[in-house]
Amino acid sequence: MDRIETMRAFMAVARDNSFTAAGRRLGLSTKLVSKYVRHLEAELQTQLFNRTTRSVSLTDVGSAYLERCRPILEQLDELDALVRERQGALAGPIRLTAPTGFGSTRLPAALLPFLKQHPDVELDMTLTDSRVAIVEEGFDLAIRIGSLRDSTLIARKLVDMPLVLCAAPEYLNAHGRPKDPRALATHVCLVNNNQVDLNVWRLRAGGREHAVRHRATIQANSPGALARLAEGGLGITIAPLYTVEAALDSGRLERVLPDYETDVFGVYALYPPNRHLTRRVRALIDHLAGEFSR
Amino acid sequence: MDRIETMRAFMAVARDNSFTAAGRRLGLSTKLVSKYVRHLEAELQTQLFNRTTRSVSLTDVGSAYLERCRPILEQLDELDALVRERQGALAGPIRLTAPTGFGSTRLPAALLPFLKQHPDVELDMTLTDSRVAIVEEGFDLAIRIGSLRDSTLIARKLVDMPLVLCAAPEYLNAHGRPKDPRALATHVCLVNNNQVDLNVWRLRAGGREHAVRHRATIQANSPGALARLAEGGLGITIAPLYTVEAALDSGRLERVLPDYETDVFGVYALYPPNRHLTRRVRALIDHLAGEFSR
DNA sequence: ATAATTATGTACAATATGGAGATAAATCGG
DNA sequence: CCGATTTATCTCCATATTGTACATAATTAT
Incomplete structure (x- = not known):
């Protein structure tokens, strides 16, 4: 053996x-x-x-x-x-982790041309919305969205990802459509508890920022799950566009306070500085940066 | 496979x-x-x-x-x-290099109790009188006798090894017994060319040091070989005691200028500082120090 | 020029591998 | 609480691989 x-x-x-x-x-x-x-x-x-x-x-x-x-x-x-x-040829394993939503929608499409071009690269992709200890758990690369916590890693911005405040028409018909950020305080808010500040959503209009304090009635560590719950009429959520754009297009979700700008999260590739960055990991990062900049 | x-x-x-x-x-x-x-x-x-x-x-x-x-x-x-x-149990490989003479006489006797006590240690011993790049050639430990050249290694003195000036009776009967260090200049001298200064032997008597310049008529990188050549009557050599003590005891070699003291070489264990010294290598060095200090 | 040595190809007996069927035990669902 | 399901492992066996033996070709030494 x-x-x-x-x-x-x-x-x-x-x-x-x-x-x-x-x-x-x-x-x-x-x-x-x-x-x-x-x-x-x-x-x-x-x-x-x-x-x-x-x-x-x-x-x-x-x-x-x-x-x-x-x-x-x-x-x-x-x-x-x-x-x-x-x-x-580029060859060998690349161990990649990404959030489940992004990792099952935008990311595969971006990876596909790279993997087709480099058939000897062996991708091992783990999708999770939990925090991951990248180095300890043996990853070469992590895709992260939003604010970054671990400054020991090198972060390369791939793309900006706008957040969208939205709810199902069913919910809004029953509870009313907020006209003002302060009105959110009386609504059911579905919150991503991977975010740094659970209880505050930031909205901007006319050059003024509104830090809206709300009660995090329902929370989860998966923006995709929250989007599905919002679609089901449970409440209002603020989610990355990629998790809700299909539902918005089909009418299953509506934008809430559409005149207000929300935060824009960065989508980052994170990798450890002390690990010798292999050619193939470097090449993948460059490829993703190119894919998302279109 | x-x-x-x-x-x-x-x-x-x-x-x-x-x-x-x-x-x-x-x-x-x-x-x-x-x-x-x-x-x-x-x-x-x-x-x-x-x-x-x-x-x-x-x-x-x-x-x-x-x-x-x-x-x-x-x-x-x-x-x-x-x-x-x-x-x-101590276990695993120990790659050791030593000079051929010492490595086939005193050293095996010193190693034996250690190896019997630790049967899972796998000794890989290379005897050579050539200079060895210890780290590059993958050794854990080197035994060296005499002056040390490579100061990047850690040297631990195991024992002092006196040199003995000697020749065969056959040679001395034919060419005379030197009464004075200067007389060596007219003799055939068999020289170890691993030594730093090939053409000078140092002798001391009455508090005075004589740096005897002689012609290195025959040279080799093996003190054992030189000892055998001296036994064969080729000339006078100066060799570590361990290579000639049996011949001295049996009369095949005689001391030359016995009232003069010769250099004493150190026998050292050399090992690289940046290599994590394993328990078994450390244990072996301690063992050898103990064996040679008796 | 011949003999000896080295590296390798081919064939094959011996051994190991990996799957299938069966078993025992722990956990889950009704 | 009980039956079903799942997991881990044991044993057996057909198949594949391994490691050796014989032979060959080429290089080096005598």
Whole structure:
């Protein structure tokens, strides 16, 4: 058995806490993943996981091993990619994380030409609306929207993303259409709790900014989920345009206070400064900047 | 095929410039080494070696690959050793180089108890009297005798090693026994050309130092070889005690100018400062210091 | 010029691999 | 609380891969 393969199997199980999920990720049967990990444990003469029939957790040795084998396998991937890149082609893995909404709408369209042009690049994309520790979790690149929290990363602006204040006609017919930002205080507000300041929406008109304080009646960490809830008539939300533009076009959502300007979020590519930026990651960032600037 | 195994085979061939020598080093047949390297080249889709039927050399890609896979495999060895050491035992490879004479006499006796006590330590010992680039050639530890040249390494004194001026009775009967250091100038002198100052031997008596200039009629980089040549009656040599003490005891060699003191060389353990000194290397150095201080 | 050595191709017996079927245990849903 | 479902693993086995043996070609040494 190939040691590299068994280590990858181990890492996948550790990541997903599941042999079955790891098998899905790796394209291997659960039996084979199980066999690989047992083989690695036999070679190392130690137990890497505690297991029951329905759950898996790392032992202390397993945690220590995981921490150390991750960079080794990354270097190996880099080495393979280097050899292939010396032959001219971009190659190797790119581990990318992005918000679910953006990552399942605008981003795939932007990625497609790049991936077609570079078939040896292996994209591993994780969509999540939770905060992600980019370096610790082994990502090469993260797409982030809105205010940035982690200043240790390099941020490159890809595009501006306007927010849109909107609600379903059903909701507005029942509760009235606010004529003034202050009126929002009496409405049900659906709030993205990934944002820095949960309870304040900023609106501008005639050169004046209104920092509207409202009650965050419903909150979630997914702007897409909030948009769907707004479509369902639960209340008013403020969401990035990409999550609601289809609903606006079809009439399922209406703009609220359309004469007011909302914040514009930046869409950023984030990557760690101390990681040697590989050619392919650099190339992808440049490509995305080009795609979104059109 | 195991990627790690194929990479190790590749590295061994690169090191020895020979599939046959690599096979001997690894305990594999030449055919298998050849097969492994070809498999690696197929996986990477590149040529790592240029070959004729009797010679091997690295391609440019092969050189670049070698440079990068060495630390990866070292880290993997470290990782395996770490897992075993967590179970309490010192484990993993120690790559040691030492001079041939010392390395085949005093050193093995000193190493033996350590290796018996730590069966999971895998000693890889290279004896050479040539200068060795310790870091570049992948050694963890070098034993050196005499003046030190490379100040970037940490040197720990293990023991003092006196030099002995001596010749065979056959030579001395034929050419006379020098009564004074200056008389050496008329003798055949066998000189270790690893030493800094080839043509000067330093002798001391009555508080006075005599820097004896002589002609280096015969020179070699092996004190053991010089000792054997002196035993054969070729001339006078000055050699570390360990290379000649058996011949002195048996009468095959005699001390020359025995009332004069010679230089005392230090025996040093040298290791790189920037390499994280593993527990087992540290333990070995401590052990050797203890052995030689008795 | 011949012998020895090195690297490799081909064939094949031996061994390992990966899948299938079955089992045991934990968790979920009714 | 019980049955169904899911997960992890064991055992068996057909298939694929491995590592060795024999042979070949080419280079180097004697």
